[in-house]
Amino acid sequence: xxxxxxxxxxxxxxxxxxxxxxxxxxxxxxxxxxxxxxxxxxxxxxxxxxxxxxxxxxxxxxxxxxxxxxxxxxxxxxxxxxxxxxxxxxxxxxxxxxxxxxxxxxxxxxxxxxxxxxxxxxxxxxxxxxxxxxxxxxxxxxxxxxxxxxxxxxxxxxxxxxxxxxxxxxxxxxxxxxxxxxxxxxxxxxxxxxxxxxxxxxxxxxxxxxxxxxxxxxxxxxxxxxxxxxxxxxxxxxxxxxxxxxxxxxxxxxxxxxxxxxxxxxxxxxxxxxxxxxxxxxxxxxxxxxxxxxxxxxxxxxxxx
Numbered sequence: 145x146x147x148x149x150x151x152x153x154x155x156x157x158x159x160x161x162x163x164x165x166x167x168x169x170x171x172x173x174x175x176x177x178x179x180x181x182x183x184x185x186x187x188x189x190x191x192x193x194x195x196x197x198x199x200x201x202x203x204x205x206x207x208x209x210x211x212x213x214x215x216x217x218x219x220x221x222x223x224x225x226x227x228x229x230x231x232x233x234x235x236x237x238x239x240x241x242x243x244x245x246x247x248x249x250x251x252x253x254x255x256x257x258x259x260x261x262x263x264x265x266x267x268x269x270x271x272x273x274x275x276x277x278x279x280x281x282x283x284x285x286x287x288x289x290x291x292x293x294x295x296x297x298x299x300x301x302x303x304x305x306x307x308x309x310x311x312x313x314x315x316x317x318x319x320x321x322x323x324x325x326x327x328x329x330x331x332x333x334x335x336x337x338x339x340x341x342x343x344x345x346x347x348x349x350x351x352x353x354x355x356x357x358x359x360x361x362x363x364x365x366x367x368x369x370x371x372x373x374x375x376x377x378x379x380x381x382x383x384x385x386x387x388x389x390x391x392x393x394x395x396x397x398x399x400x401x402x403x404x405x406x407x408x409x410x411x412x413x414x415x416x417x418x419x420x421x422x423x424x425x426x427x428x429x430x431x432x433x434x435x436x437x438x439x440x441x442x443x444x445x446x447x448x449x
Contacts, residue, residue: 146178146245148229155229159272170267170274174248175287179267180228181251182214182240213254214240215262222263224275225255233268249288256285257318257423286348304354305387307346312378312388313419315342317404320393321421324402328395332374336360339376355379365438370397371445373438389414392441403448405441407431416440 151173158166215223228234231243255262259278267274276284316339320327331338336357343353361377376391387409394403404419405428414431432440 146180146230148177148179151177152229155268155272155274158274167274171276171280171284174267175284177229177248178245179248179251180231180234181244181246182226182228182234182238183242183244184212184214184240211242211244216266216269223261224264224266224269225251225262226266226269227251228268233271235270238270249284252281252284252288255281257314258322260322282345285345300351303351307343307353308378309387310346311339311342312391312406313425314423315345316391317419317421318423320402320404324400325395328374328393328402331393332362332364335362367438367442371395371442372397373441375438390437392437394441394445396445403445405444407437416444418444 151170154166154170154173158170213225216226217223227246227248228243234240234243251265255265264278265276265281267276316331319342320331323330336355336359339360340353340355340357343355347353359379362374364372364374366372372395374393374395376393378389378391380389388406389409390407392403392405392407394405395401396403406417406419407414408417408427409415410427410430415427416429416431416437417425417427419425428444429440431437
């Protein structure tokens with residue numbers, strides 16, 4: 145059972161005295177809290193689970209389940225993610241199709257991955273309305289990375305590998321699928337400088353990004369009038385199983401589609417994997433020799449419906 149009694153006491157105190165000290169206390173408690181997030185009805189949810197959710201019962205979601213949070217929209221068009229300390233904080237007239245219980249740091253990750261669409265998080269928006277801005281969310285994200293490092297007792301080398309994975313499989317593809325060709329052009333123009341900035345967003349100030357801008361090798365080829373492929377070779381120091389050594393970004397001009405493929409180490413050699421717009425990661429097939437990778441990627445794209 146989720147008990148946010150302490151959090152609600154701090155929110156009440158902040159409502160009476162909106163001081164910086166009281167706000168900090170809320171943030172510290174939120175980092176340990178699970179909150180409630182209104183969503184649209186999750187995809188791939190069984191009829192039985194759907195009925196359970198409508199009655200306010202807890203439903204266990206599978207990894208394949210996809211959900212869309214309900215956002216608040218201001219008059220100026222800006223959007224915010226509403227979160228609640230308890231379901232009783234959600235007025236009946238504002239009820240959504242479903243409500244999910246999520247760790248606060250998961251909410252932070254979700255917002256930071258969609259920072260162009262969401263301006264802030266609002267805690268209990270229909271009562272006390274505690275606004276958590278993008279700047280504060282960025283701090284929370286770095287604190288989350290630090291806590292993860294401490295919790296699993298990662299060495300600095302292991303943290304570099306964790307950051308490498310996050311940049312390759314989350315931050316970069318999320319940016320590219322969000323921005324499309326405009327984002328791809330920015331990446332091609334800035335190259336290593338851009339990737340270093342992506343990595344820097346993960347690192348706490350105590351740990352330095354271990355790569356220089358020229359540690360990343362870029363090559364963009366206009367294969368046909370319709371097909372462009374950008375290859376990125378990542379620093380291969382400390383690459384281990386299931387880590388990405390190369391990235392292939394394919395842009396199809398006629399359909400304005402972006403495809404994101406990686407070359408990663410597997411049990412028996414390297415594999416080609418694909419990352420989708422919804423962050424799904426899928427190993428596609430064994431990777432050929434380095435010189436034949438581009439042809440293999442082209443074949444994969446040509447077979448996509």
